[in-house]
Amino acid sequence: MPGIGRTGRPAAALAATAAILLVATACGTGSGSSGGAIKIGASLPLSGPVADASKPAYAGYKLWLSQLNDDGGLLGRKVELKVLDDGFDQNTVVSNYNRLISQERSDLLLGTFSSKLNLPASAVAERNKMLYVEPSGGAEEIFTRGYDYLFFAQPSTSLDLPEQFVQYIKSLPTDKRPKTAAYPTQDDPNTDVTIDVFRKELTKLGVKSVYSEKYSPDTVNFDSIASSIARAKPDLIVHGAVSSDGAGLVKALQKQDFSPDLMFQTNSPSLTQSYPKAVGEKNTEGIFTTTAWSPKADYPGNAEFVKAYTAANGSAPTDDSANAYTAGQVLEAAVKAVGSLDQDKLADWLHKNTVQTIVGPLKWDKRGVPDGDMLLAQWQNGKFEFVAPEDQKTVDTVINPKPGWS
Template structure:
């Protein structure tokens, strides 16, 4: 495990050619890095493109945190601004954006973008510039294997640990209720790649035979060929590595056209988009679909009830995982600045490496890689509600729905 020392570390700067689109700013223009003006926080998000539906709640989570922060006096006695650039889910653009936020916009602090696909190159820009980088999503192991000092993940655990609760649930079932075969369609993304590989490894060890395993491009819109192949394989279980509601719903609707409904279904990310997912596939069709989650609106962690109330008041609906993860990243950044009492990036990173931060997803502490020490939750749609079935301390229902009902017309 790498130490915290910064000498001798070299991070390659990724080249970028795409143009930058300034999407939104909060609180107006600031005074850069001066000690008297507003503190500038920079971030990039895919507010357009194939995962815009998932990044929009993340942006809203950032804004709820920012509003509460400024109402409580800001940071270091100064108002805080948030400047967000749109990267369109493009790796070149996200690199351009963070370079611009650092060198041209003179951001004092950074917050991360959405997904492992984008956070992988974006965190490299932050590391090269020796700036703290707190990411709300993007748990691929590849991100944390580079010996970075300024990188921190604001969820309880990474993609490698995501299958744990569901695999444990499978193990708890009587032998005649366990799936015998599984299909693994997945978007080609560093985050989903790690998760699906781990799912397949652990389920294979339980005797679950793989009957389909293929990747699709991030810009895929026609899921009919994938659904047709899955339907022909007739798996008991479908583990879908989805990144957003677009591909999550796209596969479900394609499976409906094939009139194939697996006995069990787990999708990453998409089902936790509680505002858009049921609308996309039909509320009745969510029944029995599993996913993982980093956060529960019912958890009794400090500030959680206030976050849910504030978000609901601002946006007219309850928050989901992506909004909560972004809010948590803001909490982590806030705690570091208040703990250090300055914007010194080295001190901020050292402080987070040696302290536990109380957040709405629970207490977070990190190892030398910026990896948190915690557990994800196992969630499932039941009777039109996003419920939690594991671990026991976070359960909102007595038991999981199994098998999954067929699709509703």
């Protein structure tokens, strides 16, 4: 999933940052040399405003680790994962990765959650010449720095995220397309880029912008934003949401008794457990989002992942769960193929090879950017359905217009 604005909680407020150590006990029988456990380090915002999204991601990491050790670990050694809580603070995430590298002596790294955090965290990894596979964080600026050790474990980045929805609007007869749109967005390196692309592409299709504003990541009251949108009366709302802010805006729009004909939100609607609880299941009806993963996709290991995750956690996996699991798959594939922990060899192998994952085959360019397609999803009858691309559809119909709030 995607990243955030320029402000965060003061580092001092996180002085008691939690360190969570997962130690798997299986003894590996692989081809590597014997020795102590291989240490993997990661940081996640397990507290703070996006905890509802990052906790499922953490569960995805834990499931991957458990299965990895059950299968013999890496290089004949068991694998440990140490996760530090960064509270969604940029200073803290930098401190955490420095600690994981210099003090904890991590052999390998896995990325954190959001573009806001992966932007500085990946710089720490690059400076230390360590492979950095990130499960979320598709902001374009992350991949324009010429990094050699950075790899994104989703099918595509922020620039491509709008494509499926824009194509849907383009497919409509001209007189059925929305005439006006509102573009509220969290100030975030991922959503900033995504919403800008949405606005430009939809403008080309004749959709006039009647509202476009950014809000702070710390925003919890969306009443004034919703009031301004309601006064503008857009046919379409395209919301650059990150986590709970998606539900926050929906509830504020309900207070205004304003419901657009079409509504798209990044990220938030894919939180399939917390989002419908927050807004009310009936109020999810017709809302669009884009995801990297489908639980029904026919990729190797995907059905097994869904079954195992649900059994372990008592709930179905989210997009964030799958992306974290995928990052683990990418790291695992590289280590097993190379047969060592040599960071240069691992990065070189990933630049030259395709990895089969539960989000599909991933192959990267020199920037660490994969070349794949995102999925367009829509809430229908209380279910998270997929409406594009054609080969990933779970339903044949698209709800348009969206019904009013219940």
